[in-house]
Amino acid sequence: MSFLELLFILLVLYYVVYVLLWVVLDCNVALWYKSRFGTSLSTMRGQVVWITGASSGIGHALAVSLARHGVRLVLSAxxxxxLEQVQAECLAAARGLLAQRDVLILPMDMLQLDKHQAHLNTVLNHFERLDVLVNNAGRSQRANWTEIEIQVDRDLFELDVFSVVHLSRIVVRYFLEQNGGRGHIAATSSIAGFSPVPFSATYCAAKHALNAYLYALKVEHRKLDVTIFAPGPIATDFLLEAFTGSEGGKVGLSTVNQKRLTAERCGELFAVAIANKMDLTWCGLFPVNAMAYCARNPTLTKILGQFMTEKTLNKIREGKL
Ligand SMILES: NC(=O)c1ccc[n+]([C@@H]2O[C@H](COP(=O)([O-])OP(=O)(O)OC[C@H]3O[C@@H](n4cnc5c(N)ncnc54)[C@H](OP(=O)(O)O)[C@@H]3O)[C@@H](O)[C@H]2O)c1
Structure with a gap:
């Protein structure tokens, strides 16, 4: 066998294993690798991480994962x-690494933009530092494209995009002016933020927009770390509060008994992505993980589009396949 033939076989083997990992893993390959062989979460011990939307679901699970390693926390929602329950869980998980004053409860409505600066001041007065802002608060949506009232588009963008951008700007200014340009902005986006799903048009657009804002931030301020974490379907209560197409509407459904990644695993993977300062990562059970890879390749997206009706896509995202 010639050297070139050997090289070809190794290359084919590499891609076969790589694609198999898309099927077997519950997150992208790089994130899985970092969870095994990357920077340990314990290197973040003593850092201060501010998590919005920490009262339930992914934010709650992320807080507990970080607390286990002695990361100091600001819990907002x-x-x-x-939040008090999450604080108690964090202290129990920390097993002596954190005291009560290391897990600050900071009640906050993301939509009250005029209070964002005061909230940051509270964090800095308490801890005298902030290392990472995790923009996690947000609401999803279920609605037919044609029936969405324009006010819903506005309200959803106000929460999932503009409030996040506003808080991030204030924190980035602090990083640049008082922290020597060092700092880390993270956000819970969604696989819907790079691969549109049916019946959530405004939500898909909002998460695409959020990603774009954060990519642009990274291009302008290269010393800053920016992490976009994009979950697929996760077992949280988010469908209770999700927007509909009508102003003020809420879906009010449970995700119990649906095939979804657990919030605990999602929080753990998010913590790994932050500790390793990864730029874009995602998670989700089969076939979501494999589909996320396909969505990042225009040719594969086109091929997949031939086989997937909107009903099939919807069943996958609702954990019914
Ligand atoms: N679950 C999924 O399948 C999934 C998939 C992809 C992405 N995500 C994203 O993950 C993030 C967290 O969602 P989740 O699944 O963990 O759902 P969740 O349990 O409903 O959490 C949403 C969090 O956002 C907070 N929040 C909502 N409106 C707020 C406001 N006006 N001001 C401050 N906080 C507010 C809620 O706290 P309060 O109600 O106490 O304020 C809650 O802590 C969201 O950005 C969502 O888009 C979820």
Whole structure:
């Protein structure tokens, strides 16, 4: 066998294994690799991470994953009782690595933009530093494209995009002016932020927009770390609060008994992505993970589009396949 033939066989083998990993893993290959062989979460011990939307679901799970390694936390959301429960869980998970004052509860409505600066001041007065902002608060959507009222488009963008951009700008200014340009902005985007799914047009557009804002930030300020974490279907209560097509509407459905990645695993993977300062990562059970890879390749997207009706796509995203 010639050297070139050997090289060809190795290359084919590499791609076969790589594509098999898309099927077997519950996240992109690079994230899985980092979770095994990358920077350990314990290197973040003592850092201060501010998580919005920390009262439930992915934010809650991320907080517990970080607390386990002694990361100091700011927990923000509107429901204070839930935040207190998350704080207690974080302290229990930390097993002595954190004291009560290391997990700050900071009640906050993301939509009150005029209070964002005061919230950052509270964080800095308390900890005298901030290392990472995790923009996780957000709401999803279920609605037919043709029936979405324009006010819903506006309201969803206000929460999932503009409030996030506004808070991030304030924090980035702090990183640039008072932190020597060092700092880390992370956000919970969605696979819907690079691969459109049916019946969530505004949500898909909002997560695409959020990604674009963060890519642009990274291009302008290269010393900053920017992490876009894009989950597929996760077992949280997010469908209860999801927007519909009508102003003020909420879907009000449970995700119980649907095939979804657990919030705990999602939070753990998100923590790995942050500790390793990864730029874009995603997670989801089969076939979501493999489909996310295909979505990043225009030719594969076209081929997949021939076989997938909107009903099939919807069943996959609702964990019914
Ligand atoms: N679950 C999934 O399948 C999935 C998939 C991809 C992406 N995501 C994204 O993951 C993020 C978290 O969602 P989740 O699944 O964990 O759902 P969740 O359990 O409903 O969490 C949403 C969080 O956002 C907070 N929030 C909502 N409106 C807010 C506001 N006006 N001000 C402050 N906080 C607000 C909620 O807290 P309060 O109600 O206490 O304020 C809650 O903590 C969202 O950005 C979502 O788009 C979820």
């Amino acid at each position: 509107r429901r204070v009782e839930q």
